[in-house]
Amino acid sequence: MKEQKLRPQLVADHNSLERIFHRPENEQSRNVLTKYMEQILFGLHDFLQKHVGITEEIPLKVLAAQFTSSKIARTPVKKLADIITEIIEEIAPQAVNVSSPYFIGHMTSAIPFFMVHLSTIVTALNQNPVKIETSKVVSVYERQVLAKVHRLLFDLDETFYNIHIQKPESTLGSFVEDGTLANLTALWVARNRLLPSKSGCAGAERDGIAAALKDRGLHRLTILVSELGHYSIRKAAGVLGIGYDAVTPIPVDSANRMDLKVLERTLKEHHRDPETSVMAVIGIAGTTETGAVDPLPSIASLCREFGVHFHVDAAWGGPVRLSERYRGLLKGIEVADSVTIDGHKQFYLPMSNGMVFFRDPKAMDAVAYHAAYINRPGSVDLGIRSLVGSRSATSLVLGSALDIMGAGGYALLIDHGIETARLFAEEIIRRPMFELITAPELNILTYRLVPGELRGSEDPKEPANEEVRLRLLNKINIKVQRMQREAGNSFVSRTTLRRSGRPDTVVLRAVLMNQRTNHKILNAILDEQEAIYRNRIAPTLRLNKAMGLTP
């Protein structure tokens, strides 16, 4: 960003502070502030709508060179008007237009326009739901929003919700920063419930994991999750003192769902081992890479049989419960012990909003903390059973969005995503230059570009050739994805699928969640990938071959 010239009239004094903190003192300054809001609401929005492209073709290094000053100016250097204009004109074009219908690569997308208004209200009120003394009605409002999502997931009866919705001793769930912290919270509760206080040991939370394990003659805990589990699970294991190597990846079947036979075998092995205890089994409702949903009902019954905490990571897929047409895909989630769900994913909330829910309203007692000045026992303070302390009142955004959209509105988005993904899969299969790698179960699919000359199935007689072919395909797909991203017109992400028994496969990954993404746009994205291969990659491959170089 350009350095602004120092403006002598900008001073940091008490008069300016008074103006900054309080309402504008006259009609004129009121109009000026309203104009700023207009600029934010419409200037930025218009920009995002007009720019169907993803980002400008300026290398990050060039941008980084513009942000090298580490000094905080002593005197103010910019006025609010300059800042707003600068962000809209200089930052926005170099940021990523995740609102574009051509942006189909990540779990971040366009959000409804009204989210800007709701977020503004949250900021203006600046409530802190850690305690009622800084939030009052917002705390009880939050409990209601949590109950609504809890009911969406667990579908318990009316009496249950009537009892627990506002009962200070009950906790149906908690807002956290994101899915990572939601998973961490669920596993924190699972760990403490597995290693509670007993005579001679005050439990893992108080005495530490080493003492709690030793006291029970245990050497380790383990967490079982499919090999497609999100890396936040490993982070949680690290933070909770279990060590991330204790996360045991369970292989997936051909549909990328947890292999139940291996899960059962592993549970039995651990059950026989007196030194190991399984802390949790995690079923995923929408894996990050392929969108697959694990067989939740069967995992649930195995967990019941072995007495293990059953957590469902529905950070991505959770809101599918809002769709009458597709809610069955998440069958089994209602019997989980805990569930992670992200508001900033398929609830289309602005960054960032995570939630964790527990079937048992007493489960979060395992992580209750009190302080002398707040969070006193028996109070409604939401900070008592919460990993985070101070935080914003995002429940106002989610609660309002649920009212504005209704389950029906969200269902339209969910249905569109799933059906567009199916359409995209059909198109990929139809095109000779592409291969569908993982079919969409929800609204994520993976595929790769396979040029005619590199088609062919594995030849057991020539494993070396096959290896070369796969390596070349991986390289080509890395290049296609990178070149498309750098061109900035559209965006599909890339990952390497690492599944046991199968070679590492570089794939292009599409996440269909923008309701403006249609068949025409998807075709344009595939056309662009084909053109990149034909015009920019194939010629270099031919040249290498002619020169006798292995690619």
Ligand SMILES: Cc1ncc(COP(=O)(O)O)c(C=O)c1O
């Ligand atoms: C299945 C799953 N779990 C957890 C997470 C972590 O969510 P967040 O990025 O909000 O921390 C993700 C993010 O992509 C996810 O896909």
